[in-house]
Amino acid sequence: MTSAFPSKPSLAGLSKAELAEKLIGVGVEPKKAKMRVEQLWRWIYHYGVTDFAAMTNVAKELRATLSEHYTLERPEIVTQQISTDGTRKWLIRLGPGIEAEAVFIPGVGKAGALCVSSQVGCTLNCTFCHTGTQKLVRNLSSAEIVTQVMIARDALGEWPTQERPLNDGDRQLTNIVFMGMGEPLYNLDNVDTAIDVISDGDGISIGRRRITVSTAGVAPRIKELGDRTGAMLAISLHATNDELRNQLVPLNKKYQLEELFAAIRSYPSLNNAKRVTFEYVMLKGVNDSLPEAKALVRLLAGIPAKINLIPFNPWPGTNYECSDWSTIEAFAEVLNRAGYSSPIRTPRGRDILAACGQLRSESVKQRASERLMAATPSAD
Numbered sequence: 001m002t003s004a005f006p007s008k009p010s011l012a013g014l015s016k017a018e019l020a021e022k023l024i025g026v027g028v029e030p031k032k033a034k035m036r037v038e039q040l041w042r043w044i045y046h047y048g049v050t051d052f053a054a055m056t057n058v059a060k061e062l063r064a065t066l067s068e069h070y071t072l073e074r075p076e077i078v079t080q081q082i083s084t085d086g087t088r089k090w091l092i093r094l095g096p097g098i099e100a101e102a103v104f105i106p107g108v109g110k111a112g113a114l115c116v117s118s119q120v121g122c123t124l125n126c127t128f129c130h131t132g133t134q135k136l137v138r139n140l141s142s143a144e145i146v147t148q149v150m151i152a153r154d155a156l157g158e159w160p161t162q163e164r165p166l167n168d169g170d171r172q173l174t175n176i177v178f179m180g181m182g183e184p185l186y187n188l189d190n191v192d193t194a195i196d197v198i199s200d201g202d203g204i205s206i207g208r209r210r211i212t213v214s215t216a217g218v219a220p221r222i223k224e225l226g227d228r229t230g231a232m233l234a235i236s237l238h239a240t241n242d243e244l245r246n247q248l249v250p251l252n253k254k255y256q257l258e259e260l261f262a263a264i265r266s267y268p269s270l271n272n273a274k275r276v277t278f279e280y281v282m283l284k285g286v287n288d289s290l291p292e293a294k295a296l297v298r299l300l301a302g303i304p305a306k307i308n309l310i311p312f313n314p315w316p317g318t319n320y321e322c323s324d325w326s327t328i329e330a331f332a333e334v335l336n337r338a339g340y341s342s343p344i345r346t347p348r349g350r351d352i353l354a355a356c357g358q359l360r361s362e363s364v365k366q367r368a369s370e371r372l373m374a375a376t377p378s379a380d
């Protein structure tokens with residue numbers, strides 16, 4: 001292990017079950033662990049403290065034991081970039097050579113949304129997506145997902161203090177979208193646990209209705225996502241027929257539109273207050289014709305839906321181009337006339353490659369032999 005990764009592990013980001021385990025590990029009686037977790041929880045996730053000494057209602061002895069074994073540090077921020085439009089992007093180091101990005105977008109959702117990553121890299125290879133050019137390195141743990149939110153709250157200065165309580169109405173970060181790197185439904189267990197932590201009312205307290213999970217269409221896990229998390233569903237659709245979608249989103253070869261739509265219709269408790277978001281990236285001359293807009297309307301019949309039209313965000317090396325503005329407006333007009341809310345998403349943070357589909361870190365998966373080399377102490 002290099003010196004950049006401290007030998008004491010951090011408790012920041014852990015779930016209640018994981019915290020209880022750690023407490024028992026340092027000698028807390030199993031019967032008392034639950035009560036102690038509740039105490040720590042409020043300090044870690046409501047106040048966001050980074051020092052055990054601040055936990056004034058926790059016994060001094062326990063505080064000392066905890067700081068002997070653990071920290072409350074967040075993962076290292078490699079870079080923070082701020083776009084001219086206020087969007088912020090953090091590149092976060094989770095381990096040697098393992099980096100993921102999180103993006104805060106003001107003016108989205110109730111006040112502002114944090115776009116979190118669920119994997120480093122991705123397996124899906126969508127042809128228009130920059131992350132798709134980076135191989136999957138690994139799934140993020142639930143703690144690594146939660147600490148993205150903690151890093152954003154740190155940077156925005158949004159933890160309340162006892163002297164300065166903060167109401168929801170004062171916050172800039174009110175919504176979470178799982179639209180960063182990776183396919184959340186290929187890491188559902190950890191995404192589920194992370195949502196439990198983020199939505200907990202005694203902690204970070206971002207409600208499940210303000211958390212959206214976006215999938216490229218892993219049909220067999222869609223209903224399960226709803227049953228387990230109660231989160232809002234977003235589908236990266238991008239095409240209205242299998243032939244084109246097979247090209248743009250190769251996962252479609254596995255789960256064709258018919259199967260995908262059956263899964264979407266089974267998402268629990270859909271109604272006009274809880275609608276599915278369909279994301280549709282506007283690619284010039286590829287998927288942006290008026291007959292396709294009409295086909296989209298037919299495809300969505302009977303589903304409480306809204307549509308986000310995303311102007312394609314270019315990245316180095318792509319062959320796609322963004323549709324002309326007039327084409328996007330004409331496409332939106334067809335959807336609007338059919339009664340769908342279909343905002344055109346203003347590209348945000350393009351100058352810092354923070355916009356949809358532009359995230360990519362330099363992390364590569366090491367081969368087992370390389371990992372072994374790195375981990376083996378040299379002979380001298």
Ligand code: SAH
Pocket residue numbers: 126128129130178179180181182183184214215216234235236279281310311312313314315356357358
């Ligand atoms: N794998 C999940 C989560 C990623 S969400 C999913 O596919 O839904 C990222 C969103 O940005 C998806 O809707 C994706 O299709 C879209 N996107 C990817 N590349 C893009 C690009 N270059 N321009 C605009 N949107 C893009």
